[in-house]
Amino acid sequence: xxxxxxxxxxxxxxxxxxxxxxxxxxxxxxxxxxxxxxxxxxxxxxxxxxxxxxxxxxxxxxxxxxxxxxxxxxxxxxxxxxxxxxxxxxxxxxxxxxxxxxxxxxxxxxxxxxxx
Amino acid sequence: xxxxxxxxxxxxxxxxxxxxxxxxxxxxxxxxxxxxxxxxxxxxxxxxxxxxxxxxxxxxxxxxxxxxxxxxxxxxxxxxxxxxxxxxxxxxxxxxxxxxxxxxxxxxxxxxxxxxxxxxxxxxxxxxxxxxxxxxxxxxxxxxxxxxxxxxxxxxxxxxxxxxxxxxxxxxxxxxxxxxxxxxxxxxxxxxxxxxxxxxxxxxxxxxxxxxxxxxxxxxxxxxxxxxxxxxxxxxxxxxxxxxxxxxxxxxxxxxxxxxxxxxxxxxxxxxxxxxxxxxxxxxxxxxxxxxxxxxxxxxxxxxxxxxxxxxxxxxxxxxxxxxxxxxxxxxxxxxxxxxxxxxxxxxxxxxxxxxxxxxxxxxxxxxxxxxxxxxxxxxxxxxxxxxxxxxxxxxxxxxxxxxxxxxxxxxxxxxxxxxxxxxxxxxxxxxxxxxxx
Numbered sequence: 001x002x003x004x005x006x007x008x009x010x011x012x013x014x015x016x017x018x019x020x021x022x023x024x025x026x027x028x029x030x031x032x033x034x035x036x037x038x039x040x041x042x043x044x045x046x047x048x049x050x051x052x053x054x055x056x057x058x059x060x061x062x063x064x065x066x067x068x069x070x071x072x073x074x075x076x077x078x079x080x081x082x083x084x085x086x087x088x089x090x091x092x093x094x095x096x097x098x099x100x101x102x103x104x105x106x107x108x109x110x111x112x113x114x115x116x
Numbered sequence: 117x118x119x120x121x122x123x124x125x126x127x128x129x130x131x132x133x134x135x136x137x138x139x140x141x142x143x144x145x146x147x148x149x150x151x152x153x154x155x156x157x158x159x160x161x162x163x164x165x166x167x168x169x170x171x172x173x174x175x176x177x178x179x180x181x182x183x184x185x186x187x188x189x190x191x192x193x194x195x196x197x198x199x200x201x202x203x204x205x206x207x208x209x210x211x212x213x214x215x216x217x218x219x220x221x222x223x224x225x226x227x228x229x230x231x232x233x234x235x236x237x238x239x240x241x242x243x244x245x246x247x248x249x250x251x252x253x254x255x256x257x258x259x260x261x262x263x264x265x266x267x268x269x270x271x272x273x274x275x276x277x278x279x280x281x282x283x284x285x286x287x288x289x290x291x292x293x294x295x296x297x298x299x300x301x302x303x304x305x306x307x308x309x310x311x312x313x314x315x316x317x318x319x320x321x322x323x324x325x326x327x328x329x330x331x332x333x334x335x336x337x338x339x340x341x342x343x344x345x346x347x348x349x350x351x352x353x354x355x356x357x358x359x360x361x362x363x364x365x366x367x368x369x370x371x372x373x374x375x376x377x378x379x380x381x382x383x384x385x386x387x388x389x390x391x392x393x394x395x396x397x398x399x400x401x402x403x404x405x406x407x408x409x410x411x412x413x414x415x416x417x418x419x420x421x422x423x424x425x426x427x428x429x430x431x432x433x434x435x436x437x438x439x440x441x442x443x444x445x446x447x448x449x450x451x452x453x454x455x456x457x458x459x460x461x462x463x464x465x466x467x468x469x470x471x472x473x474x475x476x477x478x479x480x481x482x483x484x485x486x487x488x489x490x491x492x493x494x495x496x497x498x499x500x501x502x503x504x505x506x507x508x509x510x511x512x513x514x515x516x517x518x519x520x521x522x523x524x525x526x527x528x529x530x531x532x533x534x535x536x537x538x539x540x541x542x543x544x545x546x547x548x549x550x551x552x553x554x
Contacts, residue, residue, distance in 0.1 A: 016499055019437060019506045054498045065127060067176035068143045068290070069151070078356040079367045084147060086374045086554070090330055091146040091294035106355045107551055108413075 024049065027056050034064060082106050126200040127178040133474040134173035137166070139285045139516060142366025143174055145292035151176055154227040154266055155295070158254045158324055159274040160247050160332035161236035163281040164467030166288075170276055171234060174290040179234035180226045182219065182253075201226075205253070207239070220260055220311065227261040227269060237324060241463035245335040250328060255320035256311040258298055263310030270295040271324060275331030277369045282465035284456045284473070285512060287365040293331035296323060333369070335376055343390035344372040346404070347550045350393075353408050354547055361405075361417040361524070371554070378553035386549045393542045400535055403527040404543070410530045411540040424524065431517040438514035441507035444484055448476035477508070 031037070031045045048055040085106065089099040134141060157179060161167055168181055178200075185204035188194045197204070203222045206214040226233050237254040238247055258271055273293035280286040301323065302308040308316045335341035348371035352363050375386060397404060408414045417423070442449070455472040458465055481504045489497030531539050 014436070015440070016503070019503055020499060023502045023506050053502075054494075057498065057501050065124070065131075068141060068174045069145065069149075069292070070176050072143055074147075077360070079352050079360075079364065082352065082355050083144065083367050083370045086370060087144065087146045090374065093146065103551070103554060108354060108357065 020053070024053075024056065027059060030063065031059070035066075035070075036064060078106070120201075123178045123200050126196075127172055129474060130169045130172035133470045134169050136473050136477060137169070137284060137470045138288050139512075140287040140365060141170065141173065142287070142289045142364055142369075143292070144289060144366050144370050146294055149292055149295070151232075151272070152230075154230050154261070154269045155232045155272050156223075156227065156254060156258050156261070156269060157232060157234040157272045157274050158237050158250075158328055159234065160276055160328060161238050161241045162243075162276060162333070162463065162466070163278055164241050164463050166278070166281060166466040166470050167236065167241075167276050168234070169470050170288055170290050171274060174274075174292075175232065177232045179232045180223070182223065182233065182235040182257075184239075185214075203233070220257060223257045224261045224264045224266065227257075227266045228264070233257070237321075237328070241466075243462050245333050245338055245341045247329060247332055247334055250321055250325040252317050252321045254324055255317045259308065259313065259316055259320060260311030262298055262302065262308075267299065269298045271298060271327070272296075273324070273327040273331045275328070275333065275373075277333050277366075278466070279365055282456055282462040282469065284452050284469055285516065289366040289369045291331045291366070291370065293327050296327055330373070330377070333373065335372075339391070340376070340387050341372065343387045343394060344375045345369070346394040346397075347375055347386055347390040347546055347553075348372040349404050350390075350408075350543060350547050351550045351554065353404055353414060354551075356414065358415040359405060359408075359417055361423055362520075375550065375553050382549070382553040386546075386553050389542065389546045389549055393539070393546050396539055396542060400529070400531050400539065401526060402529050402531050402539075406527060406530050407536070407539045407543055410532070410536050411543070424521070427517045427521055431514050431521070434510040434514050437507055437510035441509075441511035444504065445477065445480055445508050445511065448473070448480045451476045481505070 027049050028046055031042050031049070034042065037045075045055075045059055049059055082103075085094070085099065085102045088094045094102065157171065157175070159167060159171060163170075172178060180201050180203055181197075182203045182205050183197065185206050187197050187202075188204055203219055203226070205219045206216055223233050235254050235257065237250045239251050239253070240248055242248055254271065258269060262269055272295045275289075275291040275293065277289040277291065278286070279288065298320075301320070302316075305316065305319070311317065333341065335344065345368050348368045349363055351371055352367055353359050376383065378386070397407065405414070405417065409416060452469060452473045455468040456465060458468060460468075481501075484504050485497055485500045488500030530536075
């Protein structure tokens with residue numbers, strides 16, 4: 001086994017420092033994404049988490065709570081459009097004619113030639 | 117209104133459990149849904165504790181959960197419900213003879229304070245893909261609360277769907293239905309008395325039943341559910357000329373539910389064709405996406421090859437941490453695997469898995485951190501506290517990427533020749549029937 005200081009340092013960097021940096025980045029991104037936190041407060045949390053690492057634990061314990069409904073971004077892809085159309089129809093927000101029109105717009109007419 | 121600290125802590129723990137147990141939790145709701153003010157949430161009850169955990173994770177507020185009083189009688193665990201503001205309901209089926217006046221009073225008070233009250237109106241958990249009969253409790257609470265002066269009350273139907281309710285790191289969907297405005301409903305009916313108005317209770321129970329069945333899974337059997345999911349996948353693939361590599365579970369379930377509500381004359385042949393198509397796709401060891409691609413209906417998925425490489429690189433980079441994670445979290449993982457395979461009803465396992473996962477992972481996290489603190493001082497202790505979730509997360513990421521890569525590898529074959537022609541023809545028939553039934 002190689003007991004050189006370089007080997008110990010490499011092990012420390014790989015096993016401890018890299019993951020700690022990743023955790024720090026996750027915390028910073030989480031702070032920046034908080035919708036109801038003022039910019040000054042965000043700056044203070046980031047500064048504190050960067051200078052005193054245990055503060056990250058404090059932040060993770062105290063971070064504002066959000067339900068999935070608040071934190072999930074609204075999707076706009078084709079699948080989401082189809083699902084939203086169906087949900088709106090089921091909720092009675094679309095009448096039969098509007099619903100059929102929306103489905104027709106979403107459904108590709110059979111392509112005259114295959115896409116290559 | 118902010119919840120008391122203990123309920124706040126319970127909410128955080130439930131959200132932690134939801135993210136620990138499920139790989140993907142989709143949330144579907146009609147756009148612009150408003151969840152302020154007094155709300156009585158009604159949900160299907162397929163998964164025991166897992167249902168409550170998923171609902172708490174989805175909603176912006178911690179609900180006051182109405183639950184059977186037998187939970188209060190369980191040693192140790194029985195102290196928890198009162199601490200987090202749950203409301204006990206006494207059922208004669210459980211051998212109780214106590215009155216439910218206190219339950220109604222607590223629910224009215226909570227709704228009067230603009231809180232969110234959650235009830236599972238079927239009253240039982242079950243292991244079939246459709247709901248049991250909705251009982252009158254939710255309607256009685258709603259009408260009683262309105263009669264006691266609660267204005268603006270809405271009833272929110274919530275459907276909980278599971279890919280595998282007893283599994284670990286599987287997928288789930290929380291579907292919020294369209295809220296029922298109780299004041300508007302009562303205005304339409306004319307004068308409505310309180311919880312004692314039997315006609316109004318029966319009528320509102322019927323409205324709740326219909327709304328909840330729209331949000332929740334309500335398939336006649338598991339085979340139909342799988343066939344309709346296959347049909348839904350075809351329709352989703354059709355609408356995206358360059359589809360993503362995988363369809364979201366929530367999208368599949370919403371469309372499958374809609375197809376399931378088609379008239380019987382449209383649904384039955386659809387299920388039959390979807391069943392044949394699903395079987396042939398599996399026999400050909402391919403996927404719907406491959407069939408559509410080979411038929412020239414769609415292009416290769418977005419970032420197809422680069423996605424493979426990305427997944428592979430991530431898995432390789434995180435592998436050392438995943439191995440350490442497997443070592444430090446071996447005991448909790450073993451406990452959860454045993455719980456998820458325990459020979460008991462799936463609904464019971466759906467209660468065991470989130471409970472065991474939360475308890476054992478938290479315990480292991482605490483022990484790991486305490487040992488590091490004791491042996492290495494504050495610096496090492498801090499590193500251990502932050503490192504444990506990273507290592508466990510790495511383990512999950514690597515295991516899940518490996519599964520995705522294996523699935524893609526297995527269904528990599530593009531069908532050709534006669535088999536492709538047969539699959540493409542069956543797919544076209546399925547798509548035609550699916551769009552007509554939608």
